[in-house]
Amino acid sequence: MSLLQVNNLEVEFPLLSGKVKALKDISFSLDKGERIGIVGESGAGKSVTAFAILNLISKPGRITNGSIWFDGANLADMDRDQIRNIRGNKISMIFQDPMMTLNPVLTISTQMVECLQAHRNLPEAEAKKIAVEKLRAVQIPAPETRLDQYPHELSGGMRQRVVIAIALISDPALIIADEPTTALDVTIQAEILQLLLELCVNFNVGLILITHDLGVVSQVTQRTLVMYAGSIIEQGPTRELISSPLHPYTQGLIGALPEQTTPGSRLNQIPGVMPSLQDIPEGCAFHPRCTLAVAKCQHQIPELKGKTSRLCACHLVDDADA
Amino acid sequence: MNFSLERMRRSPVYYSFINNKVAMVSAAILSTLLLVSILAPFIAPYDPWDQTAFDIMDSEYPPIGSSGADDRFLLGTDDMGRDMLSTILYGTGISIAIGIFATILQAFMGISIGLVSGYFGSRLDSFLMRIADIQLSFTTLMVAIIILAVFQAAVGLNSYERYALLMIVLVIGIAEWPQYARTVRACVLAEKKKEYVDAVKVIGLRPMRILYRHILPNTFSPLLVISTVQVANAIITEAGLSFLGLGMPITKPSLGSLIRNGFDYIFSGSWWITFLPALVLIVLILTINLLGDWLRDVLNPKIYK
Amino acid sequence: MMPMPDTAVNQPMGPALISIKSLYKEFNISGSFLEELGFEKGRPVRRRESVKAINGVNLEIQQGEALCVVGESGCGKTTVGRAVMGLIDPTRGEIHYAGQRIDNLSAVDRFPYRKKMQMIFQNPYASLNPRKTVQATLAEPAKFHAPELNETQRQEKIVAVMDSVGVSPKWAKRYPHEFSGGQRQRISIARALMVDPEFIVADEPISALDVSIQAQVLNLLMQAREERQLTYLFITHDLAVVEHFGTRVAVMYLGTLCELGNCNEIFHYPRHPYTRALLSAIPKLGSDPVGHIKLKGEVPTPINLPSGCVFHGRCQFANDRCKSEAPGLNRTDNGVRVACHAIEENRL
Numbered sequence: 001m002s003l004l005q006v007n008n009l010e011v012e013f014p015l016l017s018g019k020v021k022a023l024k025d026i027s028f029s030l031d032k033g034e035r036i037g038i039v040g041e042s043g044a045g046k047s048v049t050a051f052a053i054l055n056l057i058s059k060p061g062r063i064t065n066g067s068i069w070f071d072g073a074n075l076a077d078m079d080r081d082q083i084r085n086i087r088g089n090k091i092s093m094i095f096q097d098p099m100m101t102l103n104p105v106l107t108i109s110t111q112m113v114e115c116l117q118a119h120r121n122l123p124e125a126e127a128k129k130i131a132v133e134k135l136r137a138v139q140i141p142a143p144e145t146r147l148d149q150y151p152h153e154l155s156g157g158m159r160q161r162v163v164i165a166i167a168l169i170s171d172p173a174l175i176i177a178d179e180p181t182t183a184l185d186v187t188i189q190a191e192i193l194q195l196l197l198e199l200c201v202n203f204n205v206g207l208i209l210i211t212h213d214l215g216v217v218s219q220v221t222q223r224t225l226v227m228y229a230g231s232i233i234e235q236g237p238t239r240e241l242i243s244s245p246l247h248p249y250t251q252g253l254i255g256a257l258p259e260q261t262t263p264g265s266r267l268n269q270i271p272g273v274m275p276s277l278q279d280i281p282e283g284c285a286f287h288p289r290c291t292l293a294v295a296k297c298q299h300q301i302p303e304l305k306g307k308t309s310r311l312c313a314c315h316l317v318d319d320a321d322a
Numbered sequence: 323m324n325f326s327l328e329r330m331r332r333s334p335v336y337y338s339f340i341n342n343k344v345a346m347v348s349a350a351i352l353s354t355l356l357l358v359s360i361l362a363p364f365i366a367p368y369d370p371w372d373q374t375a376f377d378i379m380d381s382e383y384p385p386i387g388s389s390g391a392d393d394r395f396l397l398g399t400d401d402m403g404r405d406m407l408s409t410i411l412y413g414t415g416i417s418i419a420i421g422i423f424a425t426i427l428q429a430f431m432g433i434s435i436g437l438v439s440g441y442f443g444s445r446l447d448s449f450l451m452r453i454a455d456i457q458l459s460f461t462t463l464m465v466a467i468i469i470l471a472v473f474q475a476a477v478g479l480n481s482y483e484r485y486a487l488l489m490i491v492l493v494i495g496i497a498e499w500p501q502y503a504r505t506v507r508a509c510v511l512a513e514k515k516k517e518y519v520d521a522v523k524v525i526g527l528r529p530m531r532i533l534y535r536h537i538l539p540n541t542f543s544p545l546l547v548i549s550t551v552q553v554a555n556a557i558i559t560e561a562g563l564s565f566l567g568l569g570m571p572i573t574k575p576s577l578g579s580l581i582r583n584g585f586d587y588i589f590s591g592s593w594w595i596t597f598l599p600a601l602v603l604i605v606l607i608l609t610i611n612l613l614g615d616w617l618r619d620v621l622n623p624k625i626y627k
Numbered sequence: 628m629m630p631m632p633d634t635a636v637n638q639p640m641g642p643a644l645i646s647i648k649s650l651y652k653e654f655n656i657s658g659s660f661l662e663e664l665g666f667e668k669g670r671p672v673r674r675r676e677s678v679k680a681i682n683g684v685n686l687e688i689q690q691g692e693a694l695c696v697v698g699e700s701g702c703g704k705t706t707v708g709r710a711v712m713g714l715i716d717p718t719r720g721e722i723h724y725a726g727q728r729i730d731n732l733s734a735v736d737r738f739p740y741r742k743k744m745q746m747i748f749q750n751p752y753a754s755l756n757p758r759k760t761v762q763a764t765l766a767e768p769a770k771f772h773a774p775e776l777n778e779t780q781r782q783e784k785i786v787a788v789m790d791s792v793g794v795s796p797k798w799a800k801r802y803p804h805e806f807s808g809g810q811r812q813r814i815s816i817a818r819a820l821m822v823d824p825e826f827i828v829a830d831e832p833i834s835a836l837d838v839s840i841q842a843q844v845l846n847l848l849m850q851a852r853e854e855r856q857l858t859y860l861f862i863t864h865d866l867a868v869v870e871h872f873g874t875r876v877a878v879m880y881l882g883t884l885c886e887l888g889n890c891n892e893i894f895h896y897p898r899h900p901y902t903r904a905l906l907s908a909i910p911k912l913g914s915d916p917v918g919h920i921k922l923k924g925e926v927p928t929p930i931n932l933p934s935g936c937v938f939h940g941r942c943q944f945a946n947d948r949c950k951s952e953a954p955g956l957n958r959t960d961n962g963v964r965v966a967c968h969a970i971e972e973n974r975l
Contacts, residue, residue, distance in 0.1 A: 041837040041838060041839060041840075042837055155925050155926060156700075157925070158925070185699035185700055185864070186699060186864060186866070186905060186908045186909060187699060187904055187905060187908045187919075187922060188699075189908065189910070190907075190908035190909075190910070190919040191919075191921070193910070194919070212837065212838055213838075213910065214838075214912060215909070215910030215911055215912055216910050218910065218911075218912050219910050242912050252839065253838060253839060254912070256838060256839050256841070256842035257838075257842075257867065257912070258845075258867040258868055258870060258871035258872075259867055259870075259871075259911070259912065261871065263870055263871050263872075263890065263891075264871070266846050266849065266850075267842040267845055267846050267871070268842065269839065269842040269843045269846055270839045270842070270843075273807060273809065273810075273840070274837075274839075
């Protein structure tokens with residue numbers, strides 16, 4: 001039974017120059033306790049997907065089509081109070097920069113307790129006990145003393161742990177993490193990723209990890225979705241997707257990594273630039289940059305399909321499969 | 323700067339303007355006021371500054387539409403027989419002129435000081451900002467009253483009338499430079515940290531060139547916003563001074579002087595002598611402030627980007 | 628200064644172009660005089676706090692090489708880059724360029740060196756003046772450093788440089804906000820190349836860019852290096868890039884050099900405990916998630932530096948000597964230099 005089922009999700013933003021589709025026909029599902037990654041470059045639509053699930057798309061952008069099924073209800077149809085009940089409670093979100101996520105003028109205790117009390121009627125003392133428990137779960141040393149500290153008194157890694165603790169505080173079924181380690185140093189990143197992995201496994205919490213770093217998804221996630229210009233272009237088990245990518249874009253992304261070429265020689269670059277959402281070419285959005293493009297790619301948008309759990313939106317892959 | 327009509331039409335500022343009725347109406351009214359005050363010498367039916375052109379026998383005619391009005395005077399006359407319409411046209415021009423010139427003076431002083439203070443920092447900055455703080459603790463109106471009263475007493479009424487405009491512009495201009503200095507300084511402090519400043523340092527450009535050719539152009543947005551506020555403030559300050567008898571003399575009246583002039587007649591029936599100039603003054607200040615509000619919102623970098 | 632070993636692999640061995648000698652840099656954060664004043668035991672005392680960003684760095688950059696400086700935030704690598712470029716003055720120590728001391732020169736005397744040394748910055752959105760067209764931004768360095776060029780020649784040079792960095796010269800009259808991050812970074816590189824420099828400090832030039840654009844810009848930097856025989860000081864936290872692009876690498880922690888040597892050597896056989904932890908923390912494709920070396924504790928503050936070895940609080944191999952005595956950067960058998968007592972004592 002899937003925990004989250006996204007069907008044909010579309011998000012539009014009206015701009016000066018006309019309407020722009022930020023997400024086109026996004027469909028995927030997530031099982032209980034499953035960890036998936038969404039990778040792509042900036043502008044691909046990964047954060048928009050995350051925000052759409054929790055209905056956080058800032059106006060005038062809006063969900064124009066599709067459904068988001070969670071726990072038997074369609075999140076896309078919910079009114080303000082209903083979705084507020086889900087946020088921070090059943091689905092939590094972690095953002096990139098902990099210094100921006102935590103309010104600098106409130107103590108850790110205040111921020112954690114108010115999160116709990118927003119969804120449950122609990123006396124403060126009890127809420128504080130739960131807060132300490134969660135701080136301990138994220139491996140913050142001496143958690144009781146941290147309660148009265150302010151965010152600036154903690155290091156970057158510790159702040160992100162606090163943010164994760166707040167995300168866990170209501171025992172959610174799903175955590176969405178939007179580039180949670182991009183702003184952190186490499187050694188701290190490794191610890192936070194390991195922490196996230198352990199917490200999700202131990203508490204059976206689902207995880208949607210959004211990042212541009214393929215190395216990060218390969219360490220934490222079981223399945224990965226690759227996004228390009230507002231669509232999912234490849235999907236599959238992470239290990240397989242990385243070791244044998246099907247879509248030319250995924251192949252290009254992996255190929256462009258410095259590890260893939262001998263030191264000193266030129267990197268394999270993908271020519272050109274991802275198109276802005278207002279200038280998406282006809283047919284396959286990637287075809288102008290694709291070295292393997294054929295005539296069909298210029299006119300027909302490829303469908304995301306595949307025989308096994310590996311799905312790919314590419315005419316060449318599709319034809320080869322047939 | 324590269325400017326073209328096409329570029330302007332495509333810009334978000336233009337788009338925001340077209341879609342904002344308040345901004346458009348304010349701009350229309352303000353432009354009209356500006357235009358008629360510039361053209362006053364050509365379109366005013368009479369010359370209110372010519373002391374021989376009016377006749378005390380023509381005094382206190384009401385505006386057209388009320389009983390007892392005279393066809394020659396569209397908006398009536400004041401207590402000395404001057405045509406209200408003409409005096410208001412000329413008076414608006416004087417008020418606006420004072421507003422603009424005083425603002426230019428304070429901008430010039432304030433921007434120079436703010437740039438240097440923000441860029442070079444340390445003791446120079448502390449020194450200049452302390453002076454600014456001290457100056458700010460004296461309200462402009464109070465300083466203006468003192469200086470102008472002393473000046474009036476010292477040189478006598480005739481000389482005063484000749485130099486009134488200059489003195490008012492000087493006083494308001496010099497009293498308000500800290501506003502510009504602070505705004506520019508804050509901007510400079512922010513821009514100083516940006517990497518394009520490092521890049522030109524690394525090319526070897528001298529500090530003055532960096533300051534004036536690179537940093538200053540990037541401070542224009544907030545400066546434009548406070549300029550509208552400052553122009554409005556200058557006009558109000560001058561109106562206040564004139565109302566107290568220390569501003570423009572009655573022979574070359576600004577809107578404030580006209581309001582003062584008619585004040586004694588409010589309850590004796592000739593309400594229009596005060597009311598009409600006051601109405602124009604209010605509309606003038608209101609449109610400047612509304613445009614300033616719109617400008618501030620549209621130039622807000624967070625919304626702009 | 629000991630000369631660098633000649634067991635170096637595949638890089639042109641020239642004389643030292645840049646010499647950094649015993650560089651120290653402290654930033655005073657005490658605030659104004661009044662804020663420094665305090666009372667201790669009834670007597671007025673002046674309390675000064677400073678951030679010790681660089682603590683005794685000795686480094687030589689050979690002509691033609693790409694020396695990479697790596698470390699995490701707060702290690703001082705950006706400060707080193709800025710000190711070399713003269714954007715900040717050293718508290719102690721000297722910077723030499725081709726044998727000449729440059730850190731104490733006046734602005735006028737430094738000017739000729741500005742033609743030889745240029746810098747590329749991290750943030751593509753802040754490194755171009757938003758009020759100047761690309762044309763104006765690129766023309767400025769040429770006006771100052773190549774005054775012998777007339778208008779036409781300068782224009783030709785601008786076109787040539789824009790072509791070489793992959794930005795179409797047709798767009799020279801546009802403003803920075805009309806370009807993407809990757810294009811802006813190319814324009815920044817073009818600006819640095821306009822004066823035909825010999826040496827470039829690149830401060831995290833690709834960190835703010837998308838992955839596929841990173842490859843493009845890195846290739847561009849490599850190409851520029853080959854075509855113009857440039858020497859690079861490349862500051863980054865991305866070790867994958869270092870392994871690919873660099874000839875030698877210097878690992879920094881809290882303003883001190885931990886390890887210095889050829890990229891090849893250090894990546895295959897890291898010695899310093901910090902270098903090992905750093906390398907193990909990089910998320911590699913298809914690797915096991917739980918395998919990195921954990922460091923104890925937190926990064927200490929650069930305001931109150933730890934005594935002895937700056938790394939001792941986090942190191943599992945620290946002994947009493949590490950707590951009291953700072954290790955020197957000593958050469959090991961194959962030319963790599965490490966600052967670690969445990970290595971010196973053969974405990975590792």
